[in-house]
Amino acid sequence: xxxxxxxxxxxxxxxxxxxxxxxxxxxxxxxxxxxxxxxxxxxxxxxxxxxxxxxxxxxxxxxxxxxxxxxxxxxxxxxxxxxxxxxxxxxxxxxxxxxxxxxxxxxxxxxxxxxxxxxxxxxxxxxxxxxxxxxxxxxxxxxxxxxxxxxxxxxxxx
Amino acid sequence: xxxxxxxxxxxxxxxxxxxxxxxxxxxxxxxxxxxxxxxxxxxxxxxxxxxxxxxxxxxxxxxxxxxxxxxxxxxxxxxxxxxxxxxxxxxxxxxxxxxxxxxxxxxxxxxxxxxxxxxxxxxxxxxxxxxxxxxxxxxxxxxxxxxxxxxxxxxxxxxxxxxxxxxxxxxxxxxxxxxxxxxxxxxxxxxxxxxxxxxxxxxxxxxxxxxxxxxxxxxxxxxxxxxxxxxxxxxxxxxxxxxxxxxxxxxxxxxxxxxxxxxxxxxxxxxxxxxxxxxxxxxxxx
Numbered sequence: 001x002x003x004x005x006x007x008x009x010x011x012x013x014x015x016x017x018x019x020x021x022x023x024x025x026x027x028x029x030x031x032x033x034x035x036x037x038x039x040x041x042x043x044x045x046x047x048x049x050x051x052x053x054x055x056x057x058x059x060x061x062x063x064x065x066x067x068x069x070x071x072x073x074x075x076x077x078x079x080x081x082x083x084x085x086x087x088x089x090x091x092x093x094x095x096x097x098x099x100x101x102x103x104x105x106x107x108x109x110x111x112x113x114x115x116x117x118x119x120x121x122x123x124x125x126x127x128x129x130x131x132x133x134x135x136x137x138x139x140x141x142x143x144x145x146x147x148x149x150x151x152x153x154x155x156x157x158x
Numbered sequence: 159x160x161x162x163x164x165x166x167x168x169x170x171x172x173x174x175x176x177x178x179x180x181x182x183x184x185x186x187x188x189x190x191x192x193x194x195x196x197x198x199x200x201x202x203x204x205x206x207x208x209x210x211x212x213x214x215x216x217x218x219x220x221x222x223x224x225x226x227x228x229x230x231x232x233x234x235x236x237x238x239x240x241x242x243x244x245x246x247x248x249x250x251x252x253x254x255x256x257x258x259x260x261x262x263x264x265x266x267x268x269x270x271x272x273x274x275x276x277x278x279x280x281x282x283x284x285x286x287x288x289x290x291x292x293x294x295x296x297x298x299x300x301x302x303x304x305x306x307x308x309x310x311x312x313x314x315x316x317x318x319x320x321x322x323x324x325x326x327x328x329x330x331x332x333x334x335x336x337x338x339x340x341x342x343x344x345x346x347x348x349x350x351x352x353x354x355x356x357x358x359x360x361x362x363x364x365x366x367x368x369x370x371x372x373x374x375x376x377x378x379x380x381x382x383x384x385x386x387x388x389x390x391x392x393x394x395x396x397x398x399x400x401x402x403x404x405x406x407x408x409x410x411x412x413x414x415x416x417x418x419x420x421x422x423x424x425x426x427x428x429x430x431x432x433x434x435x436x437x438x439x440x441x442x443x444x
Contacts, residue, residue: 004161021161021204022194044192048258057232057261063191064262067161067183068206132344133256142385 008069010035011079020064024049026085028066029076037106038079040070041135048134051107052076060133077106080113088158089113089151096147100138106135112148120156163206167292167321170205174315175204175294183319184208185228188255189271205419206360207319213315213334216240224290227320231278232257234265244325245440246271246334246353246433250281253338257344266320270304275348275373279295279306281336283370283378287325293318297337298413306377331358332438333434338372339425341416348373349417352429353407354437362443364388369401369434374409381408384430393438401434402427 019028029035029052034113038061041047045063049064053075060110077142079135080087089112092098099105108131115130122130127148128141136144164170174181174347179202182190193199194417207213216237223240241248247265247313254263254277264439265278268426269289283303291298302323305312314320334355340346351372360366371383384404411422 021159024191043195045188045255045259048256051258054261055229057255058259059261062195063187063259065161065191065204065206067185068184068187068208070163114257129344130257133237133258 004067006067006070008074010074011076017066021067022064023066024062025052025054025059025064025066025069025074027151028069029061029074032066035076035078038110039103039106041103041107046135047107048111049104049107051110051134053110053114058111075110077110080109086153087113089116089148092147092151092154093144096143096150098139098143098147104134104136104138108136108144112144112151115148116152116155121152122148154157159200159202159204161204161206165209165211167207167319170207170210170319171292171294171317173203173205174319180204181205183384185258185264185267185438186230188259188263193234206296209330213321218392219276220327221324223325225265225323225325227264227322229264230261231263231265235260236302240325243328244285244334246336246355246437247278247281247285247287247325248378249354250336250338250351251278252279253336254344256266267321269302269305270312270314270320271321272308272310272312272377273347274306274309274376274378275351276306276378277336277338277348277351277372279303279378280351280353280370280372281334282323282353283380284336284355284368285334285357286368287323290321292316297321299324303380304380306433308376329357329364331360331441331443332356333437333442335436335440337429337433337436339429347416350422350425351375352426352433354388354430354433356434356437356441356443358438358441358443362392364391364393364438364443365427369430371405371409371430374411374422374426376410377409379408381405381430383408388434393434393443398431398434405430 039049041049213228227334338348357389366387368390371401
């Protein structure tokens with residue numbers, strides 16, 4: 001079976017890869033490109049652990065084919081920090097201890113980044129609804145919501 | 159398996175019609191990829207329709223709106239004109255899945271997945287929406303309720319693609335609404351749902367009505383007797399009670415883990431009343 005040749009942009013870099021027609025973008029990121037930040041939780045779009053931003057839309061990379069990334073822009077958790085400087089959301093997740101096992105964290109960070117990009121001053125309810133597509137089985141969400149609220153304040157001041 | 163991304167609808171139709179084995183249309187993939195992952199679908203050909211000219215657009219025409227088959231539901235929610243004209247359709251589409259799923263899922267996919275509990279379908283049926291079907295024999299326009307024929311089954315023939323959903327231009331004093339019952343606040347499958355679409359006369363009397371119920375039969379039900387109850391009324395308490403009774407009686411639900419027959423009948427009536435009340439207020443009725 002011949003592979004599909006794909007040219008795309010990932011975190012600002014031009015990337016080319018060959019993938020199988022039924023291979024998900026999540027599998028391409030993790031297994032072909034070594035970008036293992038996005039996690040596979042459910043593989044069916046329910047948990048949000050594989051969240052990425054595709055052409056400014058938050059999506060589950062497990063529900064996107066690798067072949068579909070042709071000519072598009074992909075943002076993953078690996079592109080969130082600038083060198084050694086963490087993104088304010090990453091910093092606030094650390095300060096608020098908004099993670100335990102960490103499997104859901106990259107997905108929450110990407111989803112929160114997308115949320116704040118579209119709504120820089122969300123209410124607590126908007127944050128909870130906005131992040132409803134991301135499941136965490138450890139923290140119980142309160143610390144995550146507080147970290148996002150705190151990051152929003154920092155980012156507005158920046 | 160082959161993956162193709164045709165640039166024209168004619169090419170997509172030709173590829174689908176000419177495929178020897180099973181073929182699947184890919185727009186948002188939020189049903190297809192889940193079925194492939196679970197081993198329930200193993201298409202030999204995947205036709206990605208997102209590069210086809212015009213399919214990713216919402217167009218406002220003299221007749222109303224044309225929503226392309228590849229438009230994600232998130233985009234419906236961002237279209238101010240569509241939201242103003244058809245708030246019930248948009249609120250139904252916005253209930254499908256999470257933010258992540260909203261960025262991908264489409265109303266045409268929701269329709270063609272043919273789930274009796276599909277959220278956007280009762281709202282589209284109530285709205286009198288039509289589907290533009292393109293196939294080897296040309297183009298035809300059909301009412302959306304004729305597309306799903308049974309759970310997971312549609313009336314589309316081999317090689318046919320729904321290109322767009324059409325919504326009429328709104329008459330003055332019109333409003334629609336969609337409500338569903340789920341046991342939580344977000345992200346669940348409708349146990350029962352109701353879509354209502356009304357147009358009033360200048361005195362606030364209902365002139366025309368359409369009522370559709372979801373998840374209470376094998377396909378979405380268009381309940382014409384319920385519409386007849388509303389027509390000629392100003393939605394007084396007695397009318398709403400009759401509406402609830404007619405809707406409960408029209409249901410042909412199943413018992414399952416999400417709800418019993420008795421519960422679904424009762425809730426169908428309650429949701430129809432509430433959706434009618436909201437649609438009436440949106441139409442400017444008092």
